[in-house]
Structures are given as structure tokens and as C-alpha cells.
Amino acid sequence: MEMLSEEAPVSCAHFGEADLVHRAQQGDTFAFGELVNKYRDRVFNQIYRMIQNQDDALEITQKTFVKVWQSIQAFRGKSSFYTWLYKVATREAFEWHRRTRPRFVELHVDLRSPTAHPDLRSREMRFARWYSMQWPNSPPSIVP
Template sequence: MSAGLTDSELIHRIIGGETAYYAELVKRYQNFVFTIAMRYTESREDAEEIAQDSFVKAYKNLSDFRGESRFSTWLYTIATTTSLSFLRKKKQKVHSLDVEQVFEAADQQQSHFQAYSVENKSKIQMVNQAIALLSADDANLISLFYKGEQSLEEIGTILGIDPNTVKVKLHRARTRLREKMQTHFKEEVANLKN
């Protein structure tokens, strides 16, 4: 059963000619890629097109995946680049990384989000609103580390910078996020501590 195989094992089999296993990789990462695409466009249809294009590109270039980082890191890079290329072609405005629609779409797509209570959703929404107030670079770092669950090394690979630089920038981004939350959501933050 392909569900028990690791990403590396699936990739090895796909490259070896067992292309049907690619469907399992798509199944594992379809919500992840769709959510990335929704960060760049408000249109669900455009996000679906971006996600599909991302998986086609990943399939065509799968033999280039060297396994030096997680497959999700490599796929994140493809999805981000595909999103930006798509928007340039359509000459659309690139939206903030964490617009509310991203999380509404993720909520609809991923059943584990639906298990959150109303209170948790409001906390998440508050944090997302605070992230949206950050610069694009800070928001991207916070999203990659906390939402994308990427390591400092993986973020460095994605952004083309040294992992130690990522660590410093992430620390500064967290500080600015904390400041935004205390400035714009002072009462809510106080309620969280109680």
C-alpha cells in the first residue's frame, strides 16, 4: 500500500517508472499547495489552477529533487514560484501572505482545522491579522517557520540565505509580531494571559 511509504520511497518508485505512485504524493500535499496558492490570489479557481500547475512542474522535475531537504520544502518553492509567475502573467496584485481567505480555504480543505473551537479560531484570526500588519519579508518568515513547519536550514534554502541569518531575521520578525499584537490587540492579548 502506497500510503505506508515515505516521500523518499514514493519518489524513488516514481522515478523508477512506477508513475502511478505520484497520485499518493499529490494526495499528501494537495491541501498544502492549495493553501500556498491561496496566499497569492483571492480566486479559488486561480488557486486550483496554480496548484495543478505546481504539481505538473514538480512531476516533470522530480528527478531533480536531490533529497537534501524535505520534499515539502522543494514543493513549497515550486508552488511559490508558480504562484508568482501566474500572477505576473495575469498582471494581478500579489496579496498579503495571510489574508483571511487563506485560512477560510484551509478550513474548508483540511478537516483538522474544523475541530478548532470558535475561541481558537478567533485567536488564530487575531494572530493572522497581526501577521498581515508585518512587512512581506517578516510575514513570509513567520509563515514558513510556524505554518509551513520548515526548519531554519530549509527556510535558508528557500530564501537563498544562510540559516544563521534566518535565525536572526526570524527573531526580529517575532519581536515585531509581538509589538503589533500588543499595539493592535492589547485587550485580546491581555485576555489570553488570564
């Protein structure tokens, strides 16, 4: 594990984005903190628009910055830092959607089959009777 510098904190507010990224790549947590301060609101707003839940958006924003810190060495500067950060945040939000979306399972049961489950068949029959009473002129194919 790489040891972080224990030097006294240096104000990084006057550094440009490229300098902050370079310092963060060298393990400077204060420089990375400046990047977080600079972009956290934009990242949160971007994720919130995708997720529509404040608590989940906060959690995903935090995960995004943890992932960026862990992989900042991979940033090569071919795009702006924010573009790279935006991609990481978007992937995290999509991953959250994938993990939390409801799972739907189709149930393939032929309700007209004599072997269909009796409860399903009786519900279907009750619905058909109700439907035929609501719309007595409905086509006969709708009513079993």
C-alpha cells in the same frame, strides 16, 4: 519518451515520503499520486493565500504538480520533498502574478502646454473650476 510501468498498482500508502519520491523518480505514477494526495491541500492553501482566487489557485496547484512530475528527477533530497514542492508552487504563483497583473502605462502630458490634447486640457479646466468652487479659499496655484 520514457515508458511507464504497466504493472498492477501497488498500494503505496505504507511507504514513507523518501520511498514515494524514489518510486516516483522511477516512473511510478501511483507513488506520485500518493504524494499528490498527501500535499495537494497544503499546496492549494499556500497558493490560495497568495492568489486570493479559488479557480486560479486550483489551476496553479494543478500546474505545480504537473511541473513537479516533469522535473522530479531534479529533486536531490537535500531538503524535504515538501520544501522543494513549496518552492515550485511559489514560483508558479509568482509567474501567474507576473503574467496576469495589470499593466500601467504612465502618460506624460503637460496639460498646461498649448499643444496638449484639447480634450485633456478641457477636462483639466473643468476639474480646476469645480475644485475652485468646492474650496474657494484654496491656494491660487492649484487653479490654472
